Amino acid sequence: MPVIKSNLRLLMAEHRIDDITELMMKSGLSRNSINKLYRETNIETVKLETLFKLCDTFNCELSDLIEYIPEQVGKENI
Helix, strand or coil: CCEEEECHHHHHHHCCCCCHHHHHHHHCCCHHHHHHHHCCCCHHHCCHHHHHHHHHHHCCCHHHHEEEECCCCCCCCC
């Protein structure tokens, strides 16, 4: 099954943002919105607006924030 991976923790470390509260203040996003990406739970339900605000906050591309990892076909069937 394909996976969507969040790089939010990595971006926070690179920008020296210590915790979710600090990111909330910088981005204007709610704790719940940030938690989904931070904990990589229910990523499928994250709003595009949330992703755009985080990209603006980190001055990054969407592909820097989330990654699509396709299903690996064939390796399990060998």
